[in-house]
Each structure stands twice: as C-alpha cells, then as structure tokens.
Amino acid sequence: MIISANVALTGSYDYSEVARSVFIAIAASYAALDLAGRVTAARGRIRLAWLGGGATAMGIGIWAMHFKGMLAFHLPVPVEYHWPTVLASLLMAILASAVALYVASRQKLGLVDALIGSITMGAGIAGLHYLCMAAMRLPASTSYSPLLVACSILLAILFSLIALLMAFGLREETRWSIPRRLGSATVMGLAVSAMHYTGMAAAHFIPTSPPDLSHAVSISPLANNGIAIVTLIVLVAASVTSSVDRRASGEVRQLNLDLERRVAERTLQLEAVNQALRREIAEREQAEEALRRSEDRLRLVIDTIPQQIWSSPPDGSLDFFNAQWLSFKGFTQEEMQGQGWQRTLHPDDRERVVRAWRESVAKGTPYEQEERHQGANGQYRWFLARGVPLRDSQGQIIRWYGTNTDIEDRKEAEGRLRLVIDTLPAMVWSKLPDGSADFLNQRFLEYTGLSLKEGLDWGWMFNAFHPEDRAEEEWRAAFAAGEPFEKEARLRRADGAYRWFLFRGVPQRDELGHVVKWYGTSTDIEDRRRAEEALLEAQDKLAHVTRTQAMGELAATIAHEVNQPLTAIVTNANFSLRQLKSSNPNLDELRAAITEIVNDGTRASAVISRIRGLLVTGSSRRTELEINEIIQDVITLLRNELTRNRVQLRTELAANLPRVQGDPVQLQQVLINLILNAIEAMRLSTEQPRKLVISSANNSDGVLVQVQDYGPGIEPERAKLIFEPFFTTKTEGIGMGLSISRSIIESHGGRLWNVPLSHGALFQFTLPSDRISD
C-alpha cells in the first residue's frame, strides 16, 4: 500500500491482474532461458534470427508483465496512456532482452561481461518500467521516492545478473533442464515482479489538472486481456518453436552422435585397416627395397665381376653387355647391341667369330671361341668367349648367356711358350703312341728343311735320319716299351750335312697307364759327341802310350834283368878266351870265370821264369764268376777301341753257362790281350768289314771261349812260336802277351790254343767249371 501525503491519491491493486502479470513474468523468464539455449546452439544467421526472435518474444513478455502490472494498479482517477511512450518502452524491453540473450549465449561468461550485461539489462528493464510510468496520463503528478527508485534499479540489475547467470548455466540441454528451467523461470519471474512492484511503490500521484490526453489511449479490459493473451501466445510460440527446434536439434544431435559414433567406429576400423595397409605398404616397400638392393647387388656383381658378361635373345642379336665389357670397349649399351658388338673384333677374327656365333645360334650348341677385341685404348686383347643357351621346359631357347674371359696373358704366355718352343736350341716334338709324329717344332723343320707334312708320321725318321741310323725296328720297340728313352741318331741338315742328335722321349699316360702321347726333344750332340770321341781317342792314345810305356819299362826291366847275367857271361867268356890265348894262362881265374858263366846262364833262365811268374800270379784273387759277364765287361772296356778301328763286333754268348772259379782281372787281361791282338791284326788289313766274333759255349771241361778275327791270320811256321816268351810279330810288342795269357789260363786249370785257319785267326780257351773241378 502506498501511503503518501494526505493529498496523494491512493491506488489499489487488482490482484488477479497482479497474478496474471507474475505468470507472464514467469513465462517470459522461461522463454528467455529456453531461448538462450537456442541462441547458444545456433550459428550464423540462424543465431541472429533466434536472437532477434527471442529478444522480441522475451521483450514482449517483459513489457507485457510490466504493463499488466501497471494495469493492475488502479487509481481513483482515470488513467490513460500515451501510446508512443508505451511503444518506446516495448522497444526498450526488446533491446534489453536482446542484450541479455546475447550475453547469455556467449561461449564464455566472464565477470565483467556478466556485470556489463546485467547493468545493461537492468538499466533496460528499469528504463522500460519508468517509461511505462511516464506513459501514464492521469490527472495527477507523479513523484518518485528516490530511495525506492534506486532500490528498484539495483534490484533490476541484481535480478538481471541472476537471470543471466541462470540462463548461461541452463542453456545446455540436459536431462533436468526443463524442471530446472521452470524453477529458474519462477525465481526470475518473481524477481522481475518484485522489482516492478518496488518501482510502483516508489511512485506517488498527486492530483493535478487533467493531463494532456493527446496520443493517449485508455486501456480497456479487453485490450488489457488482449495484451496478456497476445503476449502469452508470443511466448508460447517462442517456447514451442524453441522446443521444436531443441528437439529437432536434439535429434539431429542424436543423429549426429550416432553418426559420429559410427564415423568414429568406421574411422577406427579404417584406422586399423590403414594401419595394416601402412604396415603392408611398409613391408612391401621394405621388400621392394630389399629386392632393389638385391638387384643392385646383382647388378653390381654383374658389373664389377672381372669378366665380360653378355646376353642375347634367341636370334643372336646381343642386347646386354655388362659394365666390364662396355668400359673395356668404350661403347655404350646401345652402340653394342644387335650386330654392334662385332665392331670391336679384330679384322682377322671377325669372319671366323661371326660364323661360329651364327652357327651356334642356328644349332643351339654352346659357343666357344678365342677372339681378339679392341679395347677403348685401341689395343687388342684375346678373350675366350663362351655362350650357353638357356632353354625353357620345351627345350626352346629363351636366351643366350655368355662371358668373355680375358686370356691375353695366357695367350701371351702361349705365344711366348710357342716362341720358346720354336726358338729354343732343341727340337721339340710330340708323337702318337706308335711313334708317328704329330708335332714338330720350327727348329726341327728349319734344321731338316722338311715341311711339317714331310716330317709327320714317320717322316721324321725316313726323311731326316742318316740311312745307317734308320733302325725302324729299334725305334718302334722303344715306343712300344712305353718307357722314357734316350736314343742317338744322325739327322740330315737342310744342306745335307749330318749331325748327331740325342732323342729323348717321355710318355704321357692316361689314368689307365696307357701311353697317349710322347713328348720329346732332339738335342744336337754333334759337338759333344765329337768332343767325347776326341776325348776317348785322347784317352785311348794316352792308354796306348801308357801301355807302350809300361811295356817299354817292362822290356827295360826284363832286358836289364836278363842282360846282367848275359853281360857277366859274355865278359867272363871273353876273359876266358883271352886267358886261353895267353901263353901263360891263369887257370884258377879261368876256372872261376867259367864257373861264373855257368852260374849266370842258370840265373838268366831263372830271371825269365821269375818275370813270367810275376806277371801271371801277381795278386791273384779267385772268385766264382760268369764268363759272359767278364766278356761283357771287356767289350764295354774296349767298345771305343772297336769303334775307333771300325771293327764290327758280334757276340754269340750261350745262356746257362756253368760258373767258373777265377780271377776276374786276370781273365779280363787274357780277353783284352786276345781282342787287342785281333784288332791290331786287322788294323793293317784293308779288307772290310773288320769283323770280330766273341762267343762262349758249353764244353765238356766247362766253358769254351772263342775270339775270332778276320785279319791276315797266322803263318803256319809262326803258329808254333806265338806262345813263346818274347816272340812277337809286332813292332811295339815284347812278345809276352800270349805267353802270359796261356800261363794265366793254365793257372786256372784251363787251356789256351790257336786253331789254324785259312783265313783270320781263332783263339780258344777253356775254363773248368766248378762242377768239373769238384
């Protein structure tokens, strides 16, 4: 109840109207809270529409509540309203609502924002209230209690702040948002009403003259209700719209959520799939990397292996060459392809190599050729080119793969070897197992002047050997024996001269031990042989001189030994003769002299016996021996003597001869003596050939040995004397040889004799065998 001065008009409230105004306030509050959520949820133009629409609805609600409240205040005077001012208050209410919605719908609500918003809103509401008051046209002046005005303004601001905070807090849709919103709306509505009625309480109406009623209208109860109904419709419409929107937005959100969930699930699946895919991709990349590396390695191997590698399609047009090949030749892959590879071939090899390659390609047979290729430096080098076809399961050639191996060094070595073989001062040859030549080096051909064809097969013998040396049987036997051999033969030089050569052959065998080839050399030993012959001759001469000298010394000894007694004999005899001539001979001396003569004669005979005995029995050493061995030894000793005197020796030695006891040296002496006698006998003979036959045979006594020459023979009258000491037919002899020989043989229990022949001389001796002597 507003009590003023007694002059003041007393107003009264229509409480149903008040209740309606409070309801409108609550509805407006609810709408405001609801709309704040919508504004917040909306974006862009829709947000602006919601803001505008919401502000209008809310402003109308607030204004309607105020206006209703005013209308509920009944004064005892008619009250009219100045409608432009009322309209202005409505606009102010809408503006204040817009501010409130704007602030409440912001993303964040800072304290400052809240304060500014609440002051603005509070000011707007207060302004609305007091504008409505100002619109009153009544015959009274209005005064205001400043305290209550301030109080109402503060309340407006305070309630605005609360409303903002509540609206901000409730704008999100939650399960409890509608009841909470209802609660909050009730609080807010009551607050707004409280503020309004506080403001109403601040006003005092003093009756005055009637007011200016221009532009004033009177609010009929119908209008009053109309306002309330319109306002409520607006509010309900706003709320419904908001609710629909909210639900729609809720469904949308639900849909969105489902969608998002599904999207999330799908994303997760996709993520997983992606992960797998990425892993797979990584693995593949790794594998590819590995493959690439492996390929790189292979390529590196192919390109760095010290071997030229190529390959070709089945048609033989080479299309791949490794780096070694290309870098050696200094061409690119493209330049070498097709027939390009032939350009580096040595002109001398080109035809052969190309033909061979074509043949291999045509027949599908492995290719192998030695060929020269020109390097980038212009030098030709030898290569061993090998190619093999790669075939598919049907046997069709898919590709050819090949290598070129540098064999320059080997070729060079071969060349050197060939040079060595052709220039070394020996003839080199190879022969088949039967001895027919299949290779003769240049030396051999140059020396003999034969062509290779003439020297092959057995031409090396028949076309080159000295006729006397063409002992085919012997040579064939040597090859047939399959053992390394050394043989000597004279080879005819191109100019016709003959020189002695030493043929050395070594067999090459297969794993079964069969001779597959002979390799050998023929070395010129002419000079060596000459030197040897000269040496042997010199040795012979020396031996001869020595023998002669020995004989001379022997002769001197014998002469001295024999001449001493002879001298004494002759001297004593002369003395005796002198005495006998004398008229008065000294008979004693004469007797003594003659006695000495007799003694010395006896002594001379003894000297000769002694010498013979000395020669025969000197250091005799008996052993059991094979006479054939003695004969062979002697032949060996005298071979050179025989050769030098061109004596052809034939031996006829019987096998299985009994062994004999003897002094090998003495028996050798006897044989040497007999053979040398034979050689000397034939030396003066012009008759050719000079033949000497030595034979051994079984004999009833033991063994019989014969030495037969074809010299001039022995005259019958001399035959009796030849065994006598000091009988000789030779200028150099002392006539002891046969005498001593006979003594030796006789000391062995055998006999030595001469068999008279019409032609030549034959000496025979026997030696008793052990069997006989036992």
Next chain:
Amino acid sequence: MVYVVDDDPSVRSAIKRLLESVGLQVELFGSAQEFVPGKTRPNVPSCLVVDIRLPGISGLDFQQELAKANVHIPIIFITGHGDVPMSVRAMKSGAVEFLTKPFRDQDLLDAIQLGLEKDRARRQREAEIAVLQERFESLTQREREVITMVVAGKLNKQIAAEIGTTENTVKVHRSRAMEKMQAQSLADLVRMVERLQVSVRTIL
C-alpha cells in the same frame, strides 16, 4: 885306376877279372852312394864304369852329381836297355862312351883306355895350372896389376899413367913379375895368364 859301379856282383866281378887281366887297377862299388865323391883317391889317371840302372840314384843322375861336386872323372856308361835319348843325354854330359850290355870286351877296354888318357891329360893340365897359380900368387898386388894390363896389350906409359907411377917403375914391376912367372917371353906370359884367366879374374 878304374872304378866300376854296378849293382850286379857277377857283372862287377867279371869286369874286374877282365880289366885286371890287362893290368888295370880296379875298384868295385855296388851303388853310386858307395862311391863318395869327396873321398881322397890315388892321384893317378882314373875313369868310371857306371851302369845306368842303379839302385838309388841312376847312373845319369850320378854323373850330374859328380859334375856338381867338380869331380871331372871320365865316365863310361854300360846299360842293359839303352835307348837313344838316354845315350844322347849321357854323351852330352861328357860321357866317354855308352855301351850296351852285353858289350864286347875290346869295346870296354878301348873306352877305358880313352878315358884314362883323357884323365891323364886333364890331370897334367890341372897340375900346370896349379904351378902357374902358385907363381901368380907369389906376385905382389902391383905386379899382378901390371902384368894383367900388359897382357891386355897396354903400353908401359899407359900403365904408369893409370896406376900413377913412372914408366921405369912399371918396367921394374914387369920384369920382376916375368921373372917370378918364369916366362921366357911376353908371348909366354900372355899364354900363362890366359890359362890362368878364370883364376886371375877371381883374384882381381
């Protein structure tokens, strides 16, 4: 005196018997070593009969040794088996004869006679030289100088100038030297000095 060197006793005794039968004195040796060159022997004409082949040193080597020892005794070689080079060597070394055993007795005797004759002549020559030597050694140093120059054909005046004295002094030395040398004439003196030549040279 005949010295026989032969290793054969029969030969030695036969030769001794033969030589003694013709009145020669004979001494026998079995080897060269037995005949010692330095041994004093009767100063009578002598000769050696040596066998070439001797035990120890040979006859030819024996000949060399004697020559080295300045024993100038004539040598006759006898040998059982002589050859030409051997005999040439022996003869070159001054052998009187080279006889081959068995020899004719007369050949040996003739050779011995020749050898003895040679030795006799040598001995006489040596004796004469010894006398001349003795005479020459009786000369004073100055007299020797003077007669050496006289024999070389220098005039008294030249000799005086050379030895730094007067011609008369030279004449005195010369006549006294000729007296001591028992030279009858200048020619006689020249002959004497020539025979002494080797000795003179040694002295000067």
